[in-house]
Amino acid sequence: MSIRWTRIAPQIALTPALAVTLVAFIGSIFWTIYLSFTRSRRVPDYAIDWSEWGRQYARLAQDAGWSTALWNLITLGVGSGLAIVFGFVLAAMIDREKRGESFFRTVFLYPLAVSLIVTGVAWRWILNPTMGLEATLHRIGFENVDFNWLAQGDTAMYAIILASIWQSSGFYMALMIAGLKSINSEIWSAARLDGVSLWRLYIEIIIPMMKFTFLTCAILLSLGVIKAYDIVLAMTNGGPGQSTWVPAYFVINALSQKQNLGYASAAAVMMLLITLAVFLPLVLLTAWQNRRRAAQ
Amino acid sequence: MTDLTVTEAAAGATALKRRRPAARTRRRHRGLNGRSLAVLVFLTMCALFFCVPLYVVLTTSLKTMEEIRQGQIFALPDTWTLEAWRFAWNEACSGITCEGLKVGFWNSVRILVPSLILSISLAMVTGYALALWEVKWAGTFLFLLFLCAFVPLQIIMFPLIAITRSMGVYGTILGVAVVHAVMSMPVLTLIFRNYYKDIPAEIMNAAIMDSGSFWRIFGEIILPMSGNILIVVLILQITNVWNDYLIGVTFGGYNTQPMTVNLANMVTVSTGTASYNVDMAAALLTAIPPLVVYFLVGKFFVAGITAGAIKG
Numbered sequence A: 001m002s003i004r005w006t007r008i009a010p011q012i013a014l015t016p017a018l019a020v021t022l023v024a025f026i027g028s029i030f031w032t033i034y035l036s037f038t039r040s041r042r043v044p045d046y047a048i049d050w051s052e053w054g055r056q057y058a059r060l061a062q063d064a065g066w067s068t069a070l071w072n073l074i075t076l077g078v079g080s081g082l083a084i085v086f087g088f089v090l091a092a093m094i095d096r097e098k099r100g101e102s103f104f105r106t107v108f109l110y111p112l113a114v115s116l117i118v119t120g121v122a123w124r125w126i127l128n129p130t131m132g133l134e135a136t137l138h139r140i141g142f143e144n145v146d147f148n149w150l151a152q153g154d155t156a157m158y159a160i161i162l163a164s165i166w167q168s169s170g171f172y173m174a175l176m177i178a179g180l181k182s183i184n185s186e187i188w189s190a191a192r193l194d195g196v197s198l199w200r201l202y203i204e205i206i207i208p209m210m211k212f213t214f215l216t217c218a219i220l221l222s223l224g225v226i227k228a229y230d231i232v233l234a235m236t237n238g239g240p241g242q243s244t245w246v247p248a249y250f251v252i253n254a255l256s257q258k259q260n261l262g263y264a265s266a267a268a269v270m271m272l273l274i275t276l277a278v279f280l281p282l283v284l285l286t287a288w289q290n291r292r293r294a295a296q
Numbered sequence B: 001m002t003d004l005t006v007t008e009a010a011a012g013a014t015a016l017k018r019r020r021p022a023a024r025t026r027r028r029h030r031g032l033n034g035r036s037l038a039v040l041v042f043l044t045m046c047a048l049f050f051c052v053p054l055y056v057v058l059t060t061s062l063k064t065m066e067e068i069r070q071g072q073i074f075a076l077p078d079t080w081t082l083e084a085w086r087f088a089w090n091e092a093c094s095g096i097t098c099e100g101l102k103v104g105f106w107n108s109v110r111i112l113v114p115s116l117i118l119s120i121s122l123a124m125v126t127g128y129a130l131a132l133w134e135v136k137w138a139g140t141f142l143f144l145l146f147l148c149a150f151v152p153l154q155i156i157m158f159p160l161i162a163i164t165r166s167m168g169v170y171g172t173i174l175g176v177a178v179v180h181a182v183m184s185m186p187v188l189t190l191i192f193r194n195y196y197k198d199i200p201a202e203i204m205n206a207a208i209m210d211s212g213s214f215w216r217i218f219g220e221i222i223l224p225m226s227g228n229i230l231i232v233v234l235i236l237q238i239t240n241v242w243n244d245y246l247i248g249v250t251f252g253g254y255n256t257q258p259m260t261v262n263l264a265n266m267v268t269v270s271t272g273t274a275s276y277n278v279d280m281a282a283a284l285l286t287a288i289p290p291l292v293v294y295f296l297v298g299k300f301f302v303a304g305i306t307a308g309a310i311k312g
Helices: A002-035 A055-062 A064-080 A082-096 A101-113 A116-126 A133-139 A153-181 A186-194 A198-209 A211-227 A230-235 A247-257 A261-295 B007-014 B034-061 B065-069 B083-090 B102-132 B138-148 B153-167 B173-196 B201-209 B214-225 B227-243 B246-251 B259-268 B276-296 B298-307
Strands: none
Touching (some): A082 A198, A116 A230, A116 B227, A153 A211, A211 A247, A230 B259, B102 B214, B102 B227, B102 B259, B173 B227, B227 B276
């Protein structure tokens, strides 16, 4: 009896999690995919008109808001990619200069503990044209400085990027420090003996050695960018106009403002495809790394 | 089964278990030469950049509106006042109700407690079963969890609304807590599983020989060993749930919205003239709980975010 229990008990224990996975994730994903083929508006309408099953996607392809959202996604991805570079620079400096390590780590990481809504509110206030940074710069003599980024469609995205970099650099710094610490310490002394300059050491040895860490950071960043919603909402609420829409914002907007379930589902499926496109390299990367680890 | 972790995930979670040997002898302190001075100056400037928003928000929240209108955003307050804080907490309007942020604060607390209990107990038991017991489909299940960990909420938003509605919890505190538990289940399970899989097989074999059942081993051996990882996950989850906006705004009803939603409503849907000092006080009030956690137990916080690197 007890032997039988040791076989069954773990399976029973796994049932709730399995049910959640199958219903809330897998089932729901297929539910959304199905809905994206229907003409559902406010309430789901499960009839599919097979003659034009792809109409929501066709509409999406012609929607200027959607293409803005896609472009902004790329802009945001590239722009906040600076956070990885910045994070690496900070990590390298902290790792070399041991003085104040824990102080600097603490300071660079605290934004991560702050909600993105709060981050957005704070930066929106700093970028306030009449009372914020711009007013101060104008008063001390930089009359031509234009920091009214949020009010202009072509610069509003930069403000969001600035805030995301502020928020996330510390995170990449933490990952990079972990990566740097795993590098064999003999490399440093060997490089010093050989008289290799610090720049060359970093560019030719350290960075190539840390390519996994960089890749991980890039993938995590991409996944984060796809999910970016809070920061956009708090800083611009998608505006001015539609200029800071991102796919995550587009889906919510179609669902709650336009009340167009079928359309929102189609956009969500596109989001899923983008996620998969980023996710696939991650799986390959993990597999590759495991093979390398196994080979060692 | 391949080891499904983001590179640093395991490192982050296990960093607390294994003390790194003190092999790094290059940690010697040298004199302050030109290069390290330059590095320190640069780092200090970066630190200032990181602190500017906090400074600006804090000083603005302590000013009066007349003073703010003068446009000296970086100046210290002439007259220090906590009036904005009091107003934000007690009277500020969020949507149609004007009862201040305290409503949202208590909602957040009431969401936090059940979601922590639900998500951590579920993830812990699942992680334990997957790591230490032989289940045929464990590999497939782990892979599914890994996939699910990356799914943005938008993709399953409507189905989850429909499911919670049919369960009768949509718009309630419990509903928000349940959705939090669901959304965080994959990541937390993977974290626990990675932690437990390093437990030596001998311990498990001995325990099973000792006629230990699944639950007895869990209660008598595994649970007492889980202190560190539990703290890491607890902190990760507290900050995640507290800082969440999307789940709260989607699944919370009019009276059950968390603090972040209250804050966003206060700031974005402003009627009349904006009171920046009140907005900033409200932002700080929302940020204080996770910041306190961070400054008290920063080490665990870092381990948590690197372990749960997959979070949005």
